Amino acid sequence: MVLVERETHLAQLSDLLENCLHGAGSVAVLRGPVAVGKTELLHTFAERVAGVRVRFLGATASPTERHLPFGLLSQILHGTDAGYTQRAETVIGGGVLADGAVGPEALEGVSRIFLDMSADEPLLIGVDDVCHADADSLQCLLFLARRLRRSRIMLILGDQDRSGSRQADLRTELSRHPYCTQIRLAPLTCDGVAALLAHDLDAHVAHSLAAGAFAVTGGNPLLVRALAEDWEASTRSARTEPPTGLVVGDRFAERVVSCLHRLEPDALAVARAVAVVGETHRTEFIARLAEVGTIEARALVELLDESGLLHRGRYRHRAAQEAVLRDFEAPGRIAWHRRAAAMLHAEGGRSTSIAHQLIAAGETREPWAPAVLRESAASATASGQVDFALDCLELAHSLASDEQQRAVSRAVLAEAEWRVEPARAVRHLGPLTDAVRHGLLTGRQSLAVLEYLLWHGRVDEASTTLDRLAATATGPEAAELGAVRACLELCYPARHRRAGTGAPASAPVDPRVSASLVGTVLTAVRGDVAVSGDHLWQGLRTDEPLSRISLGLLALARPERLATVAPWCLPMLADAAGHDGPDWQGLFTAARADAALLQGDLRAAGEFASAALDESSRAHWGVLAGAPLACLLTTAAETGRLEDAAAYVNMPVPAALLETPFGLRYLRARGQYHLAVGRPYAALSDFRTCGRLLRDWQADGPRQVPWRIDAAQALVHLDRRDEARTLLEEQLDGLPADDLRALGQALRHLAATLEPHERPPLLTDAAEASQAAGDRVEFAHILADLGSAYAATGDSRRARPALRRAWRAAQECHAERLAQSLQPGLTRTTSAGAASRGPRLGGDRAADLSAAERRVGALAAQGRSNRQIAQRLCITVSTVEQHLTQVYRKLQVRNRTDLPVFLETPENTSGAEPLLAQAIPDSAPYSP
The missing domain is CATH 1.25.40 (Serine Threonine Protein Phosphatase 5, Tetratricopeptide repeat)
Incomplete structure (x- = not known):
């Protein structure tokens, strides 16, 4: 067993036992909220001393045995010799009065049995949850408590902090005795939660989960251990990494229910009422729903707060509330929700609160329910709670009493579902179309049905319904129908x-x-x-x-x-x-x-x-x-x-x-x-x-x-250039002057129908149009075609920069297929100029370049003249020439046409001129 933050309590019990061994009997009452660790403390202490220094007799009271006469006493005597058991049966059998009450002779006889046993060896009698003890056993324990001051008997009773208990006489009686010690156990602190988690989990994990676990459990040890078990179970089932945060799972829910059933019936009723309400509410309302007194309800809510189940009258975690609700039998839970809804409506509660109760109940015969649900749906939609709004409308639709109400509620439900998930509205289209046809829907709801039909391709139904509505529409409704008709014509x-x-x-x-x-x-x-x-x-x-x-x-x-x-x-x-x-x-x-x-x-x-x-x-x-x-x-x-x-x-x-x-x-x-x-x-x-x-x-x-441009492109691939040219000329004949995007595409594909030497002028015009239109992908394709046209005519001086610019443009817009196709072309144009001058360049040689040499080399690879490079970098022409000499030597090339494309990195070319100016060489002579 694991005890945390209980060392002081163990020391108190040890001192009392030491006195007991010397003939000074005592009573210790362990008090505290439910599941705070009283049972753990009692059994841990008993395990440490039983059989060595004392004889331990233990029992646990239960609500199910509360009405069993002498049930608890029978548990205590179960571990004694047969002679003591028979003696107790004889005493009890002869000492019960005619009216069923326990007579003084029986009480005296039972006490004498324990006192006689303690004469042989000291006794430690531990009774857990004594608040659930049957009345007869409780009288025997009280009678014994009054007589053990000079004995070797130590009585430990585990009791709950409660108000209005049926066992109030137990506390009143015991509190009068100076040898009765009250030991109150409080929930764990956050540090205590971390220490308890560390017994089951890795220390680092325990520390990381401690704050969250404390917030969820309020320091309740039973619930903390449940969270540790949930985390371990989640770790075992995880296929990848273990969870990084708190896991609130099945074990936690089971322990919450366990706590509930250790409560008094009134406390259980209050716990259920709080779960049904689901939000902070007046104590008077909780008391009425739980059918207990207001003062009693207030005290029981405080008890549940102290136990860690509630915090300021609400469940600390949604899983705890759901576990309490699941513990209900379904008919009982539905009845509680319906009663809560009726009470809220009677006292003028918020419509959303009433709607939550109606939805949880799932049914109602209250005539006011549909209106409340529709009002709540409108409020929820305005605040972004779309799923809740849909739940309200779904229930309101099921409660509609006539065809008109059902049609309207279905239309409202379909509109809400349409906003969230258009496909969900399909299930309503048939009934809604019939409702429009029969005049059950008017105005905006009818228009919405038409829009749903158009969206999902049910054009014939939309057209027929539109014509029917248009025949009688006037004023603003006719204008709205006209807008829907415009949608029909557009789509x-x-x-x-x-x-x-x-x-x-x-x-x-x-x-x-x-x-x-x-x-x-x-x-x-x-x-x-x-x-x-x-x-x-x-x-x-x-x-x-x-x-x-x-x-x-x-x-x-x-x-x-x-x-x-x-x-x-x-x-x-x-x-x-x-x-x-x-x-x-x-x-x-x-x-x-x-x-x-x-x-x-x-x-x-x-x-x-x-x-x-x-x-x-x-x-x-x-x-x-x-x-x-x-x-x-x-x-x-x-x-x-x-x-x-x-x-x-x-x-x-x-x-x-x-x-x-x-x-x-x-x-x-x-x-x-x-x-x-x-x-x-x-x-x-x-x-x-x-x-x-x-x-x-x-x-x-x-x-x-512009389908003709696309078709012409396919015809060029099929080598049917005349047909392609005819289509492109048709496109160009009617093309508006401001449609530069289509102009650039048409000119590029028209160039593809010509011989290579005829293409550059058209491609140059195409590049200008595409660049002006901002069509970056098409611009990259045009540059690639321009470079290929130059290469096909043997003009490597112009081909090389155009292909470089095409490659760079393709990289910038992530046209990877085009960029990859340009690499062989770049290699061929380089090989043609450098085959007689040594091997092709490798990327490792560029590493020898200084930053200044790389900048100059990159601009030279773009086709810039020495003067342009000098102006760009704010250096002299002589410095440019010196840098280029070093670049050529290190890269083992003769001139700029052989410079590799990998020099053109974005940082080297930032702030460059427009791509068209870079790609199409001017008439300036190339520097050596």
Whole structure:
């Protein structure tokens, strides 16, 4: 047995026993809260002295044996000789009165038995939990206590600190005797908790867990030992590293229940009432719920505080509260929760507190319950407690009494679930659509149903329901329906036209509808004109549903549109996502992925897109899944992660995806993946499908998806250059002057249809356009093509710097597949100029360069003249020449065209001129 912080108490008991051995009997009462260590102290002391100096007779009282006559006395006598046992039975049998009470003769006879035994050898009688003793045994013990002053008997009684005890006469009687010693045990200190944990755990672990264990247990030794067992069990089951913090598990819960059942019935009732309420509450309320007196309840709460179970009237840990609730029988627990809810409602308690009780009960017949639950759901939603709000609405829906109430409650529940997890709203779509059809839902709830249908690709139902509502709508409701119709046209243009809904494409958008983000976007898409951030900012209403903001933003399939609106829409989208629930963060993250892709940061784009699908599964996304999947495919193909890209291609997508602009983005990205893995025919099929869809939608305009550029790229791979050139010329003919991104792409692929010596002028123009558009990935590809064109014509002087710049640009935007493909080209151009001048360079030789030589060498490797290097580094031209001489000698090369690419590190080239100026050599002569 383990005792901590009990040395003083053991010393007191040892002194009393020493006196007892000399004929001075005594009574020691061990008092303290439940499970504070009284039993451990009694048995530890008995083990140390029993059989050596005294004879130990022990017993433990139990609530289950409280009504068993002489049950405790029978335990004490169990370890004595048979003669004493028979004598006790005779005395008791003849001394019980007719009314069942114990007569004086019986009490005197039982006492004489113990006194006679002590004449042979000293007795140590230990009774644990004497508060649960049966009345007959207790009278015998009190009678003996009054007669052991001149005996060799030491009586140790373990008793709980309690108020209003049924055994109050025991304390009153014993307190009168001067030979009765009260020994009070307090819970352990934090240092004591650490020492107790150290008996079972490593000393370092025990020290690290001590503060947390003290906070959870209040120093209760039984609960502290349980935490040590939980930690050890968790360590044994851990497959990796052991837990770093406190583990509150099954052993802890078991010990909590053990503590409960050692309490008096009233204390147990109060402990259960506190668990049911679950929060700090007035003592009067706890007393009424537990059906005890207020004064008694206050004292029992203090007792539970001292025991370590409670702290200021609340359970110290959620696991303790849950263990107490699980200890109930289910019908009893439900009845307590229902009674608590009714009491709270009667006294005007908070709606959320009442709702917690109703949800815990799971059922009620109270007519006021649905209204309270809906009020609590609204309050919980406003404070971000979405799961609790859903629980309230779920129960309110189950309690609805008629069709109208059920429809409304289902609509409210679906809206709350939609904010958290759009896929969960699918289960309500059928009943909600029927409710709209039968006029049970009106206003915002009907509009929400339409948005759910559009999100999940159920377009026919949405169109039919929209037409039915539009036939009778007027005023603001008609404007809102117009905004939903704009969403339908944006996301499902083919269905919109086939169904004949709405205005023709050439008709102006209703002014009431245009005062929204989707209306502004629809105006831009219909007119095939550029969309500005100012227009979208004006159209972005703060009260517009997040689903419409999402559809409007991500429906801008062209990159330059998104590049224009992202700085305006992302902050508001982030704020809306934060208020609408955690799963909507995935939508915001997907928009960030697209923005990063447009900025040429492939690594960040891939990370954001992957996080978006992790945060919200594909089922939650509906047809919008095409946006993050397209981004993932593009980044995986460009960064060379082709196995990951294959996994993305094999992901199932909604059937309605290819009827949306998100499907076009997905098809384009999938086609690029096919090109990356050498499947030009599959790529060409995807790109032409984009064109066919756009023609079907009557949306094949100059500002829509540039599928012709993609198809031309696939045709070049198939060596069908004339067809590719025709498509590219069609694209360029209708291309707006401000669409520099598409211009750069078209010119690059048009150059690929020409002979190598004809390509540089077009590629130079393409590089200027892509750089102006901020298309860093495309710019790297253009530089690579430019370097290859120079190399194919034997112009190594121009090829080398262009390929270097292409490699560096690819590295900066993490286009690893392009960067790796450039390494052989760099090697070939170096070999052509240096084959007759010695072996190729090794990276170890660069280590011989000083910092100044490395800076000069890096700028020379970029194609800078000596004068440009001198101006850049603020040194003289003569110093540049001296450094270059040392660089050539150490690296064993003759001139700058042979300098290795590894000299071009980011720290050497920071603050460099725009990449285009670095990549395309000017007419300045090269210095030797």
